[in-house]
Amino acid sequence: MNKKVMVAMSGGVDSSVAAVLLRDQGYDICGATLKLFSNEDVETSCRTRTCCSLEDVEDARRVCYKIGIEHFVFNFGEKFKEEVMHKFAHSYEMGNTPNPCIDCNRYIKFSKLIQRAILMEKDYIATGHYAQIELDKGSGRYLLKKAVDASKDQSYVLYVLSQHDLSRTLLPLGGMYKTDVRKIAEERDLINARKPDSQDICFVKDGDYAGFLENIMGVESPRGNFVDMEGKVIGQHQGIIHYTVGQRKGLGVAFGKPAYVVSKNKNMNTVTIGDEKDLYSNRLTASDINMIAVEKLTAPMKAMVKTRYSQMETEATLHPVDDDKILVEFKDKQRAITPGQAAVFYDGDIVIGGGTII
Numbered sequence: 001m002n003k004k005v006m007v008a009m010s011g012g013v014d015s016s017v018a019a020v021l022l023r024d025q026g027y028d029i030c031g032a033t034l035k036l037f038s039n040e041d042v043e044t045s046c047r048t049r050t051c052c053s054l055e056d057v058e059d060a061r062r063v064c065y066k067i068g069i070e071h072f073v074f075n076f077g078e079k080f081k082e083e084v085m086h087k088f089a090h091s092y093e094m095g096n097t098p099n100p101c102i103d104c105n106r107y108i109k110f111s112k113l114i115q116r117a118i119l120m121e122k123d124y125i126a127t128g129h130y131a132q133i134e135l136d137k138g139s140g141r142y143l144l145k146k147a148v149d150a151s152k153d154q155s156y157v158l159y160v161l162s163q164h165d166l167s168r169t170l171l172p173l174g175g176m177y178k179t180d181v182r183k184i185a186e187e188r189d190l191i192n193a194r195k196p197d198s199q200d201i202c203f204v205k206d207g208d209y210a211g212f213l214e215n216i217m218g219v220e221s222p223r224g225n226f227v228d229m230e231g232k233v234i235g236q237h238q239g240i241i242h243y244t245v246g247q248r249k250g251l252g253v254a255f256g257k258p259a260y261v262v263s264k265n266k267n268m269n270t271v272t273i274g275d276e277k278d279l280y281s282n283r284l285t286a287s288d289i290n291m292i293a294v295e296k297l298t299a300p301m302k303a304m305v306k307t308r309y310s311q312m313e314t315e316a317t318l319h320p321v322d323d324d325k326i327l328v329e330f331k332d333k334q335r336a337i338t339p340g341q342a343a344v345f346y347d348g349d350i351v352i353g354g355g356t357i358i
Contacts, residue, residue: 002028005170006117007126008109009033009064009071011056013192014128016063017181018172020188022126023067030122031064031071032113033057036080036104037203059192066190076112083107085203089217092209095266096340097244099157099309100201106160114168124170131155132174133166136293142166144292146349149177156309159344159354160290210242224269226253229262229278237271240264246279246336260336280333286343286355287325293352297326303345303352305330307337313346326355 007019009031022029035057057073064071084103091098109127117125130147131154142163147153161169173181185193204212213219221239228234235253237243243251247261255273262274284307291297297320304313305328314334319327328343337357344354 002026003124004028004030004122005124005126006030006032006072006113006120006122008113008128009060010128010198011059011063011192011195012128012198013185013190013195014130014173014181016060016128016190016192017184018126018128019063019069020067020184020190021172022170023069029126030069031060032116032125033060033071033073034080034108034113035073035075035077036108037077037085059195062191067188074113074116076108079112080104080108085217088201089213089219091340092213092241093219093221093266095240095264097338098340099342100203101157102160102342105157110161110165110169114165117168124168126170126172128173129154129158129171130173130176130178131158131171133169133171141293141295144351145174146346146351147174152178155351156306156342156344156354159292159342159351161292162290163292166292210239213241222269224271226251226273227270229272229274234273240266240269240271243271245338276335279336281337282330282333284328284334284337284343284357285321285325286328287358289324289326289353289355291353293347293350296320296323297353301352303347306344306346307334307357308341313344318345318352324355325358 005022005027007015007022007029009015009019019029019031061071084100084107087103088098088100113125130149130152132145132147134143134145136143144155144158144161144166146155182193219241221241223239224237225233226235226237238252243261243264245261245263248258251259258276259273260276260279261271262278263272297318301318303316303318305316306313315331317329319329321327339357341357342354343357345352
């Protein structure tokens with residue numbers, strides 16, 4: 001009997017080609033699109049370069065019709081609001097800079113979809129992410145590995161997947177290049193063959209995080225003081241949600257020289273301003289740890305570590321602090337390590353695990 005696969009269909013070219021490839025390989029597939037919010041709820045436009053809009057649902061439906069498979073739409077809106085949007089807002093309110101795509105992968109796109117797939121007697125889910133999953137027969141653990149196409153690799157935002165998630169997931173594009181994926185879409189005359197890739201956060205209009213937090217989520221962010229590295233007041237800020245570590249432009253105050261956001265303090269309602277050199281540090285602590293390649297870290301380990309999606313990883317040593325904290329010491333100082341972002345640990349192309357920078 002052919003294995004049954006539920007393909008997460010975002011309406012984009014990647015998930016559409018993933019469905020085509022699996023169907024060609026003989027899997028019994030269906031498409032599933034997640035309705036996470038309505039455009040009106042978050043005051044975003046229909047045709048922005050994000051995912052999850054109502055138009056994306058229709059694009060996914062049309063692709064499923066074209067390749068002859070069933071298409072389902074699941075409304076996970078309440079769970080998305082609870083596990084992603086509210087956590088995003090609370091993290092910003094506390095002075096952090098979160099990555100909501102990671103929470104969406106952890107709580108919605110994989111765990112909830114896998115639960116639904118199992119209820120519908122499917123063997124796997126599949127997505128259009130650029131990463132690879134491999135079973136290590138020696139350890140019996142499923143490994144998450146980087147994609148062949150380094151420019152599209154998404155292993156960083158998938159570090160939160162559990163062993164159960166990985167065992168139930170197929171990633172057909174992990175061994176492919178984006179140019180080849182677009183070529184397949186054009187050859188199959190898919191409606192989204194030339195559709196731009198998703199950009200920014202799906203529920204935030206035009207990248208205006210502060211406007212979303214204040215107007216949609218009701219976050220209050222009172223004005224407070226800019227302070228220098230010695231704690232001296234040097235100006236007034238517009239509210240800590242308007243700033244992130246490393247920011248230089250849009251501070252709203254002229255300091256007479258290049259100035260950068262070095263840190264934010266929620267309790268004092270201050271934003272610390274300094275020189276670029278003040279942004280560099282050689283350590284971080286991460287919590288909410290998820291390990292993949294090993295069950296847990298029990299002794300110091302050399303690894304390559306990435307602290308933002310767009311950054312290259314760099315050499316570091318991982319030190320276990322307790323079951324849910326790891327201290328990362330870098331060989332070379334790193335710029336603008338930002339609480340709320342993820343620190344992801346690599347051994348070559350294998351994801352060891354990761355956590356949230358605190």
